[in-house]
Amino acid sequence: MTPSGRLSAAIDVIADIESRRRPAAEALKDWGSGHRFAGSGDRAAIAGLVYDALRRRASSAHVMGATTGRAILLGMLKVERGLDVAEIDRLTDGSRFAPAPLEEDERRALASASLADVPAHVAGDYPEWLDGHLARAFGEERAEEAAALARRAPxxxxxxxxxxxxxxxxxxxxxxxxxxxxxxxxxxxxxxxxxxxxxxxxxxxxxxxxxxxxQDEGSQIAALMTGAKPGETVIDLCAGGGGKTLALAAMMAGQGRIVATDLDKRRLAPIHDRLARAGVAHVDVRTPRQAGDVLSDMESGADLVVIDSPCTGTGTWRRNPDAKWRMRPGALEQRLKEQVEVLDRAAGLVRPGGRLAYITCSVLAEENADQVAAFVERHPEFVVTPPAALADSLGASADAFLAAARIGEHGIQMTPRRTGTDGFFVAMMRRS
Structure with missing residues (x-):
């Protein structure tokens, strides 16, 4: 396919995503199924255009003054990829498989494109309804922090x-x-x-x-900050596909016991093959059942309980840029309820003197510091570990990391802008 043909395809995919409010991966897969002639390089290039357009959806639409798939793609070529009007002209010459030529209003918009003095949600490329939430988290730096979440991830x-x-x-x-x-x-x-x-x-x-x-470096750091040690009994309460479980197993050098479970058995399914491939044998995977608690025998029995909590995923927008545009306020409310439930469930599994690690891939205070503060109020037997102490697990890079990350009263917040990682939050509570 020519570059112009790839651009046309990306415009069609974005239009599909916008009209049907569907995940980008699903729309791209359908496009590929219907266009078998496209090679792997073509599909990768089209996906790159689509995801870059979704990363910069708000700023691209602002530049073009429209929210159509074509407007978003053309605006992205200017604000994200830095193409000038002449280069965009060559891609939209109206030839076979190419997009239609630029109209005069499009040409003027591209020529005068500026993001100076735009609202924070446009500069940061996020839904306007989230502005108050991000202001709580980052204050006047929210546009810069969100803009970093809109960049391509390594x-x-x-x-x-x-x-x-x-x-x-x-x-x-x-x-x-x-x-x-x-x-x-x-x-x-x-x-x-x-x-x-x-x-x-x-x-x-x-x-x-x-x-x-x-595994993103932020997720690796979060696992390290749990301080899991050889010989301990550890419960990975929201194990999902097993990313944190595998990291914990490596930290424990194959010594001790890990019990991995998740309320959603579908998310837990991949963990078995991953454990086998990594050569990890000391993990007890417990698939949830309709009747009975699979952790009933673990009451007050764990040295460490790790909660890789269900959350909005706002910290992973670099990797899932379409998710931020599909997110609705109701999703945040639902996640907050789930977080309270999993925290309260975890409290009874920690032995006296044991630890409870709370991790999210969110940057929202409501899911992070607010949840930790509310938890210790409900469970006064738990005390928050000074967040700065969690960085000791990073060894020689600890001081530099603390200088980069956002350190709060209740935990540590990583962000792409400050730490170059996804937006992970980590807190530790110890049961007295």
Whole structure:
């Protein structure tokens, strides 16, 4: 396909997403099924255009003065990819498979494009109804923080310490120009240029042998901050596909006991194959049942309970840019209820002197500090661990990390702008 043909396809996909309010991955898959002639490079380039347009949807629409798929794509080419009017003209020449030529009002909009003095939700590319929530979290810096959440994310890998060392993995993946992550001692980072195909990591021998896992550095840091130790009894209460479970297992060096479960058995399904591939044998996976609590025998029995809590996912907008536009206030309300339920359930599983780690991939105070404060008020037997102490697990990079992250009374907030990671929040409570 020509660059113009790819642009036309991206315009069609965005129009589909906007009209049907469907996930981008679903719309792209349907487009690919209906256009078998498109090669893998074409599909990757089209996906890149679509996701960049979704990342910059508000600012692109503002520049063009319209919210159509065409307007959003044309605006994105200007504000995100930095193309000038002449370059956009060449892509929209009206030839076969190309978009229709620029109209005069489009040409004027592109030529005079400016984001100076725009509202925060336009500069930060997020839904206007979230402005108050982000103002609570970041104040006057909310536009800059949200803009960082609108940028393309790198591909981060976690080296499985049970099977490999980071130095060896950096050599193994040399073709991808990898680098060590700045904070996590187990992280490897690969930058993927706009429009390029993502590396086929799952086909690499090192991945097949369980030597690496795909995991954002922020998620790696969150696992490290739990302080899981060899010999402990640990419950991963919202284990999902097992990303944190695998990280905890590596920290515990195969010694001790991990019980992994999740209220949604569908989310838990992939964990079995991942544990086998990583060579982890000391994890007891408990699939929820309709009758009875699968953790009834664990009452007050865990040294550490880890809650990778259900949340709005606002901290992962770099990777899921369409999610922010589909998010509604009701979703936040539902997540807050679920967080209260899982925190209260976890409280009874922690032994006296044990720890409860609360993690979200959200940047909203309502899901983070507010939940921790409300929890310790409901459960006065729990005391918040000073957040700065959690960084000790990062070793030599601890001081630099603390200088970069947002440190609050109840926990640590990571953001792309400050730490170069997804927007993870971590808090620790100890039962007295």
């Amino acid at each position: 591909l981060d890998l976690r080296v499985n310490a049970l099977a490999a060392e980071r130095g060896a993995i950096l050599k193994e993946f040399a073709d991808y120009n990898p680098a060590a992550t700045p904070w996590s001692p187990a992280g490897v980072r690969i930058l993927v240029p706009a429009g390029a195909k993502s590396p086929a990591i799952q086909s690499e021998p090192a991945f097949i042998k369980g030597m690496v896992e795909v």
